[in-house]
Amino acid sequence: MNGLKNDAISEIVDGKRVIVKKPELLAPAGTLEKLKIAVRYGADAVYIGGQEYGLRSNAGNFTFEEMKEGVEFAKKYGAKVYVTTNIFAHNENIDGLEDYLRGVGEAGVTGIIVADPLIIETCRRVAPHVEVHLSTQQSLSNWRAVKYWKEEGLDRVVLARETTGEEMRLMKEKVDIEIETFIHGAMCIAYSGRCVLSNHMTARDSNRGGCCQSCRWDYNLVELEDGVESPITKESDSPFAMSPKDLRLLQSIPGLIELGIDSLKIEGRMKSIHYVATVVSVYRKVIDAYCADPENFTIKDEWLEELEKCANRPAAPAFFAGTPGADEQLFGVHGKKASHDFAGLVVDYEEDTQMVTLQQRNFFRPGDKVEFFGPNMDTFTQVVGTVVDEDGNELDAARHPLQIVRFKVDRPVSKDDMMRKGL
């Protein structure tokens, strides 16, 4: 996909091609804290869940008050907020929907992400200024369905994870509508919306936020011949599994930009602020570097290494270049440990003493080699010296989650920078 220049998104400035249509970098924000981090680390937009009608019933979802605060914070950085409202509703969910959508509209969000036409139409009626984006739950995977939703007046569509780059190209050619697609994070192995494993196995409705990820479990494969069952999975074999590797399209960002894709989406409202900060800052750099100088752009190893620092599973490009093979699934393993732990969040820095004040997020002690990273600095490594608590008492280690500790650092840092520790 790379190397196909799209003149509609670029201009020649001083003899050099630059990209003028930069895609939006869209990040998950499970809580207000995560929203602020995502925006500070470079997201152009974030998506959040409200108290109802979203698909993560376990996420720290936003009240209307928090939504308002989030919108105001994002606005200062020129960033937008979308609210996932993408359940497939049952009759019992109809009551209360109008009030809920009015509340979302009044909170000032830019748009909602929706799967069910009930919610699309209700939003139009009660909160007409709110943009409506079609959720990936609709498994949108062809240009004629894209055209259908365009004619229905939707502002944007999020494609099925099963869509290839070539398919996106035709959609863009045939229909003038904003297209959003996933670039990073955990994936459904099923077509989204077309899986009710949780309903059957745990009596939890997957399409209303109850998914218990039964697709990540192990099974044995059995063959049935004339009423007799014989195991295909032998004792010594790895069990049958269908757990997909996580999506990572870092290398395909130039291709996605040249396709004119409007929004590049990172999965993970349940992930930590460390994850959100790391992934957002890497993709921010990639998008900015490519748009500034596409001709001389190369993928840097350090970007890939950076993503490994917070990766929970091995990664793969999934459907972007065609149907993924067996090597894009996890057999015999359930994930991997990230190469780094999130060790602390910077709450303050004193320039004259060079002392950082940190909120502890994982165990560390004097002598540990750590690194600091942030949205406005180059990452640097640091050996931890004497650590003291809030009252100045020297500590043998920072043992307690959220404990406030201080030590001296070689280079300046600022609030909301993060400290991580290699494993």
Place this chain on the structure above:
Amino acid sequence: MKKPELLVTPGSVTEIQKQIVAGADAFLIGEQRYGLRLAGEFSREQIKEAVRLAHEHGKKVYVAVNAIFHNNIANELDDYIAFVKEANADAIVFGDPAVIMAVREAAPGFPLHWNPETTATNYYTANYWGKRGAVRAILARELSMDAVIETKENANVQIEVQVHGMTCMFQSKRPLLGHYFEYMGQNMEVEKRQGAKNMLLHDEERGNKYPIYEDANGTHIMSPNDMCIIDELQDLIDARIDSFKIDGVLQTEEYRLEATKLYRKAIDLCVDDPSRYDEEKDSLFEAAESLQQDHRPLDSGFFFKETVY
């Protein structure tokens, strides 16, 4: 009182002949290129023949065009839909809105049945598709009896529910069986088992066995039990549900015919002589039970089961 339609899924044209005798009112047929999880493959010639045969006996034929389409097949839909119209079928079953776009081009006004399977979950959305050409909504199998009846009461379109058979729990675009064999280094098996319909996923913790198979639409995982509400039809009939479906995918012709006969009897009794239906419904259920293979118990699906989220 008007009887609900008894809709079945035949595996062949010759089976349609037998199903008519067994008491079926309507047939869902098609081919896997356009339709999902069908009991048989029907070529265009066979669809024409099926329609001719069914119409001779006053029965109906619906053609499945309910796959999740990618660009390649979305481009072919006009041709297929024009054919379905020309074949004089009674309706097209769809889930993907690309079909609405193609029908507007190739067969304006042709009747549509909306069936996105797991996501047909409320009456408002059923009516929404009604305004866009659907004359019927096929409800998700994950709904309770009360939700089904409430939906019917508020629907401006016909309502179809599945009353018997297995249901799909999961569809992936990826060939998951093939990938497992490939991972195991058994590449021979990938070839050998293409199209195999005799594989089960064993979930030891729950003691369940889920049928799993691959076709042109990807990998399908099916429910461990067959649903059967032959003894619970009264409320649905009183609510005037329009169509009862027996899904016969992954079953033998013999099984499907026997199931049709039992439901024919149950529907007729329930409408014509409710007190006799009450007397006989338990024995009808037992008769249905006797058709089952050992590893597939009957249950009542989600009709009486609570789901949380």
